[in-house]
Amino acid sequence: MDGKGNRTPAIGIDLGTSYSCVAVWKHDRIQIIPNDQGNRTTPSCVSFVDGERLIGDGALNKAAMNPANTIFDAKRLIGRRFSDSKVQDDMKLWPFRVIQGPFDTPKIVVSFKGEEKEFLAEEISSMILGKMKETAESYLGKVVKDAVITVPAYFNDSQRQATKDAGAIAGLNVMRIINEPTAAAIAYGLDKKSDITRKINVLVFDLGGGTFDVSLLTIAKGGTIEVKAVGGDTHLGGEDFDNRMVDHCVREFKRRWNKDLTGNKRALGRLRFACEKAKRILSCSTQTSINLDCLHEGIDFSMKFSRAKFEELNICFFSKCIEIVETCLSDAKMKKSCVNKVILSGGSTRIPKVQSMLQEFFERKELCKSLNPDEAVAYGAAVMASKLSGNNHKSCRDLLLLDVTPLSLGVGVLGDIFDVVIPRNTPMPTKKSKSYVTTKDNQTCVTVKVYQGERTRSTDNHLLGKFRFSEIPPAPKGVIKFMDTFEIDANGILTVTSEIISTGKTEKLTITNENGRLSNEQIQKMVNDAEKYKQEDQEYKKKADALNALDDCIYNMKKKIKNMAHGKSLREMENAITDITKWLEHKQTASIVEIQRMQKHLESVADFKPNVRDNTYDFKSSASKKIHNAGKFFKNFVLRQKV
Incomplete structure (x- = not known):
């Protein structure tokens, strides 16, 4: 794009655990795009209800009343295994059902149109991304294809690839996956570029709904952003604070009435909604109340709920955030006194205790709050998207991003030891190699297992994938050498190649379903499914619009005949309205064409004019015949619907 809008612009999407946000470069600046409700952030929520699929605000509004079929927290499942202890813990709190799919992948189960449907986390995330895509297209008046999507800095390879797959399913060309705190730093760097006269060290403290990230970066005059170190927890955020409040309320309910709420999903859904609202209030007030009528068994x-109680329940989480900040500084070998700016990103940074603990740690340093913490990540992603699409505006052209690997990468070797090939916080993109030898005499095959993590024992880390080398030339142990090459692209996604040095034979790591990655065939099927759901959504809306138009027609007809003189024509019109009103009770089975035909007939019946001579109504020529025919039509149609 040339910065003048001559081509369809690329968008930046912050795909959040709780809320998502989309932004675009337009008129030489970044614009946060409001959704169809006028909100600048959209709930990362999908609900299946009454034959309709709702995404965003509409879905969130159904969460309390339709908990089993309203999906949230898909980001906490994406790229993870069903057996993951964190997934198992979350399942106890979710009102919707999660089952074990093939190759230990978690699958979300909902009831939709009278049957059970199963979805992968990638599919739910793709629905949210699709909503953000539609929001941008409505705003720009153009089809949008290209996007930069953000992920937590501490996401591993599987989680990054799964997010990229979700973008593909949504019909997006994912130009780049970038880290959320890095995107926030880009936003800050662009917003405050005039203030940067020398190199400054910036710590981005990004605490969102489901993840926590901290990044230490250096921003140079001119726009170069170099990431020095990252840290975080992909399972720490505002929803964990909500859960602590919910647990406290459940205990209090049991203490008062000796009744257990945990089996009542609807009650838990309502309680969670109330606790999340109370948490927000406690960021600006010291006390609030939770009031729920007929929560359980009448x-x-x-x-x-006081702010002090909220802080007491969550102090362990807040302290963990500060510990991660300390570790990040240690990894970068930087003293906290060398940090020039501390940037807040993510809605949970509004919590006063979080701010006070962070400020105390940095010895009363002022925290940067100039950008909306809910929007900073999408803002930065849109800057990167604009640059990658060829925007020549100086702010984008000068941007240079040097990111780092969030976790160490390596292979499992003899004794279940994790041997690191690429240490964490290595600048990306990067390529490193390491040699290995056979461990047995006349060994003819070897299995290479690739792990990601920081534990000494390989099996304590995350297994990304494995491949088998066969037809190795027989030789004494230690003679045959292998060269394992790890290559990480700008998205932080890994390719591993292994070569037998003596023969030149190579094998490349392909992460399959067994490792949680979708095949091209699966992605294509999900793309087709996504299009099918999109068409169903559009048909549902068209039908709803047609029914609303018919309702309006009935209402207007009733208004018109209210003052008519009694007579045969009036009775026939009233009968026609009665018949169609009864028919509307069976509206679920009618097609759009049938609804529109019904409205057309009703409009023909209402075709009358006043008679000024006797202050009654005369029908236009053949109107009585129209009423008679329409009445027959209504009766026949209702009979057809009953058969």
Whole structure:
């Protein structure tokens, strides 16, 4: 794009655990795009209800009343295994059902159109990304294809690739996957470029709904952003704070009435919604109340919640955030006194205790809050998207991003030891090699297992993939050498190649379903499914619009005949309205064409004019015949619907 809008612009998407945000470069600046409700962030929520699929605000509104079929937290599942202890812990709190799919992948189960449907986390995430794509297209008036999507800095290779797959399913060309705190730093660097007269060290503290990230970066005059170190927890955020509040309320309910709420999914959904609202209030007030009528078995629940109690329940999480900041500084070999700026990103940074603990750690240093913490990540992603699409504006042209690997990468060797090939916080893109030898005499095959993590024992880390080398020339142990080459692209996604040095034979790592990655065939099927759901959504909306138009027609007809003189024509019109009103009770089975035909007939019946001589109504020529024919049509149609 040339910065003048001559081509369809690329968008930046912050795919959040709780809320998502989309932005674009337009008129020489970044614009956050509001959704169809006028909100600048959209709930990362999908609900299946009454034959309709809702995404965003509409889905969130159904969460309390339709908990089993309203999906949130897909980001906490993406790229993970069903057997993951964190997934198992989350399942106890979710009102929707998660089952074990093939190759230990988690699958979300909902009831939709009278049957059970199973979805991977990638599919749910793709629905949210599709909503952000549609939001941008509505705003720009153009089809959008290219996007930069952000992920937590501490996402591993599987989680990054799964996010990229979700983008593909949504019909997006994912130009780049970038880290959320890095995107926030880009946003800050662009917003404050005039203030940067020398190299400054910036710490980005990104605490969102489901993940926590901290990044230490250096921003140079001119726009070069170099990431020095990253740290974080992909399972720490605002929803964990909500869960602590929910647990406390459940215990309090049991203490008062000796009744257990944990089996009542609807009650838990309502309670979670109330706790999340209370948490937000406690960021600006010291006390609030949770009031829920008929929460469980007809019992009303009411309790006061103080900010002090909220902080007491979550102090362990807040302290963990500060510990991760310390580790990040240690990895970068930087003293906290050398940090010039501390940038806040993510909605959970609004919590006063989080801010006070962070400020205390940095010895009362002022925290940067100039950008909306809910929007900073999408803002930075849009800057990167604009640069990658060829924007020649100086702010984008000068941007140079030097990111680092979030986790160490290596192979499992003899004794279940994790041998690191690429250490964490290595600048990306990168390529490193390491040689290995056979461990047995006349060994003819070897299995190369690739892991990601920081534990000494290989099996304590995340297995990314494995491949088998066969037809190795027989030789004493230690004679045959292998060269394993690890290559990480700009998205932080890994390719591993292994070569037998003596023969030149190579094998390349292909991560399959067994490792949680989707095949091209699966992605294509999901793309087709996504298009099918999109068409179904559009058909549902068209039908709803047609029904609303018919309702309006009935309402207007009733208004018109309200003051008509009694007579045969009036009775026939009233009968026609009665018949069509009854028919509307069976509207679920009618097609759009049938609804529109019904409206057309009703409009023909209402075709009348006033008679000024006797203050009654005369029908236009053949109107009585129209009423008679329409009445027959209504009766026949209702009979057809009943058969």
